[in-house]
Amino acid sequence: MSIKTSLNYSPNFSTSTRNKKKIKYIVYHYTGMRSENKAIKRLTDVSSNVSCHYFIKRNGQIILMVPELYEAWHAGKSNWKKDSSLNKSSIGIEISNKGHEFRYENFSKNQITSLIKLSKYLIKKYRIKVSNILGHSDIAFERKKDPGEKFPWSHLATKKIGIWHNINEQKLKKLRRKRISNIKMNNFIKCMSKIGYLTKNLKNNKKIKLFKSFQRRFRQKLINGKIDKECLIIAEKLSKLSK
Numbered sequence: 001m002s003i004k005t006s007l008n009y010s011p012n013f014s015t016s017t018r019n020k021k022k023i024k025y026i027v028y029h030y031t032g033m034r035s036e037n038k039a040i041k042r043l044t045d046v047s048s049n050v051s052c053h054y055f056i057k058r059n060g061q062i063i064l065m066v067p068e069l070y071e072a073w074h075a076g077k078s079n080w081k082k083d084s085s086l087n088k089s090s091i092g093i094e095i096s097n098k099g100h101e102f103r104y105e106n107f108s109k110n111q112i113t114s115l116i117k118l119s120k121y122l123i124k125k126y127r128i129k130v131s132n133i134l135g136h137s138d139i140a141f142e143r144k145k146d147p148g149e150k151f152p153w154s155h156l157a158t159k160k161i162g163i164w165h166n167i168n169e170q171k172l173k174k175l176r177r178k179r180i181s182n183i184k185m186n187n188f189i190k191c192m193s194k195i196g197y198l199t200k201n202l203k204n205n206k207k208i209k210l211f212k213s214f215q216r217r218f219r220q221k222l223i224n225g226k227i228d229k230e231c232l233i234i235a236e237k238l239s240k241l242s243k
């Protein structure tokens with residue numbers, strides 16, 4: 001299997017190659033810029049110091065910017081499970097979308113079709129675990145919101161791309177905004193840690209950012225930074241799936 005791409009190389013990558021075995025993660029991003037062309041320019045501009053391996057245009061075309069065996073600079077300071085600085089162990093995929101700062105839009109159908117094809121190809125090639133398929137905000141929640149609550153995680157999960165809970169929607173809805181005790185709150189944080197989130201040294205503001213990042217990924221209908229019963233049962237379920 002191969003993937004049809006066009007080439008537009010970025011000069012922003014680490015020049016030594018990495019061993020295939022080092023590649024454990026896929027990280028999704030949105031570009032978060034006013035225009036697609038500007039985003040492509042930035043990711044291929046030597047002065048920006050940022051890049052990705054693959055870029056997915058609104059029309060679904062895939063651009064290869066950095067070959068997989070080189071480290072692209074997309075993740076920055078980041079953590080997941082016992083790993084930090086995920087650039088060295090991941091493939092970064094940028095998906096064209098204006099993002100929260102401009103006019104956050106739905107990802108296009110063509111983008112999702114391409115994303116599924118590309119992800120399946122990478123998962124097979126590098127034997128990437130389902131629990132290691134991540135969004136930028138999962139691994140850098142203090143700084144990042146991408147790919148955000150419009151990213152179709154539940155749909156991708158039906159293709160075995162990323163973990164999902166599959167709890168009945170009606171059941172979940174009844175638990176939304178229902179308060180939980182402090183003990184349960186500690187349980188929730190333990191579950192998050194099991195899933196892979198960095199839960200150390202959580203002060204107020206940081207905690208809210210972490211909770212929002214969980215919601216953008218797993219409870220996309222309400223992003224309020226407050227953990228309720230719905231979030232709790234989702235986290236409990238996911239913590240059992242995550243290895």
Ligand SMILES: [Zn+2]
Nearest residue numbers: 029030136146
């Ligand atoms: Zn990002």
